[in-house]
Amino acid sequence: MVNSIERRRFGHLPDGDDVDAVVLRNANGLRAKILTYGATLAVLEVPDRDGRSRNVVLGFATLDDYRQARGHLGGVIGRYANRLCNGRFTLDGRDVRVSVNEPPNTLHGGAQGFDRAVWRVEALQSDPAPAVTLAHVSPDGDQGFPGRVDVRVRYTLVTNALRLDYTATTDRTTVINLTNHSYFNLRGAGSGDVLDHELLIDADAFTPIDQYFIPTGERRPVTGTPFDFRTPTPIGSRIGLADEQLVRARGYDHNYVLQSGSGGDPVLAARVREPLSGLTMEVLTTEPGVQFYSGNFLNGRPYRARDGFCLETQHFPDSPNHPDFPSTVLRPGEVFQSATIFRFPFSPLSRGEES
Template identity: 50%
Template sequence: MRIRFLAVLMLAIPLLGGCAEAPDTSPSVEQSHFGVTPSGDSVAVFALQGADGMQMEAMTYGGIILSLEVPDGEGALEDVALGFDSLAAYTRDAYRSANPYFGAVIGRYGNRIDEGRFSVNGDTYTLATNNGPNHLHGGREGFDQVVWNAEPFHRADSVGLTLTHTSPDGHGGYPGRLDVTVTYTLAPGNELVIDYEATTTETTPVNLTQHSYFNLGGGDSESILDHRLKIHAEAYTPVDSTLIPIGEYRPVQDTPFDFTSFTPIGERIGAENRQIGIAGGYDHNFVLAREDSDSLRMAAEVYDPESGRLMTVRTTEPGLQFYSGNFLDGSFTSKSGAPYRQHAGFALETQHFPDSPNQADFPSTLLRPNETYRSRTVYGFSTPDSLNTGP
């Protein structure tokens, strides 16, 4: 983790006879000031350390995960999350106009809504369009740009952060006041557990997710194309030229979208395939196998053969958006100043499907008064001694 967190730990190490004791690796959480937004809101950052070594920093602006350090096969911690080291980098106009949503909480609706329009109970609602003709990730003022209320917690074997936000009735064009809680927990076994809850005063679509980009090589590893990916899905939802689903489930078998066994991300990313061409790589929703809609199930696994890190994704959601960092172009720089070029990171966003409010055959995203939206996703990190990942 960055110097700020290390400094906190070093101050806690007593000196005996000129030699420092090993730092305490028990679960801990520290809060510090991170800066002030252009509108004058103070932003806090929370540094969390898990029981098994994982370390994370998250800030109240956007609920953004700033860094996530996990061990490699030799036990060395490295930051596997893309992002910046200052608040100003996240709030500057250049970032917002080409927003990659590094590490942010996404809402009210993750992914795209066709032409920013949907109907509920016979009433049509119009949202801001911020991605060509479409509404993306909550529009121009989504949850990634608000300052959340935050309460850290510290239990016997875990630490975490509870974020809350109230989205007013009509904000962004959505009906109803939406009260949202997002909880990050560093759990034993180097797991990051993300819980989402929401209630509404009017029937409204809700689709919350987390938009961290990962590179399991850590540091300034330039590409994720050699990472091996396995997605537990036998179908995906193909898209039109504006990345809106066309309304069908298409089998992945015998296509570049077949990740049912471990496959290098870059192996077929340049294939002559219309769907690959539309997105410039992968930016598609995968249809996850569903046994029980309330239970966690494996959605994806990613292995980096260089570092030995394995990341697993389990979720209660029916879909997974795999994004291969196609639109990163070197205009944003990392925490050490290196450019984030195309395919510098990947995102695996657990979700309901894009444009579900306009797709009758997709799982519904409507939340009604007196109901509670609940969703859970678990990102796990390990370094297995052996793994059958194929060639």
């Protein structure tokens, strides 16, 4: 196998804009398909222990499917990943109101978030590792957010991993929180639920939510709760318990406070193992939090509730309204930078190699 990269047409939007797919392949048997619509990760094929490739992310066959679906499958989320309470916050003493699309709150950037935009292919490369850089300009006032923001995401297949690098700049003080919203199923997309997947999250605390999925401001220790994944635990083993937080979310949909904090090189945030195949995925990040979502509200063809899980690396939900949460403020002259790695350490063609 050799590294390769291919660009081809994926579809057309009603306004006439073309949407392309960029396919990356590397010498270790990994294959990723990224769409310019939403900078979406549509396919991620990984060889299992028998050398057979399987697609481990949920996606759709057509552009219309992506446009009509809910759930933000595979998209890059911005300007602000997760929720903002009542679609408002205070920034440098000024009240800011943004698009409300999950009343009474803002979810994943508003009605027309970054995952609904057509991104521009800025750069392609095959060596030393196949990569694509996608760029998007969010104008001042987009969904109510202040400042023109120039954002980029770079997808790179590195040895036995897919690496995502995000950067953003602004010409006016704003807030930003970027993530990728892929749903994973290590048995293969469309193969059923993920309740038997064994999950580890390197976090001593999580941020509880109110009835509107907004953090209460508390950092609650996971000890003695169904939210303790510090040792590998099947996703479904406690999901049905009569815990108030689980009942509110119909499962898991909570931000975890990572022990590693933020900054520096990506470090381990989570590990997932599919017991039948033994396929394992590690999530490494520079971010201070990760949203574990057990796919509770997946309800459209061909996927059903809990057919996939998300590990959305991020700053905390509703941070602009919680001064003690890590800041998401971006000012002119600063550069937002973040990196996340989805690594498959026991892939047979890359066993023992590091990304």
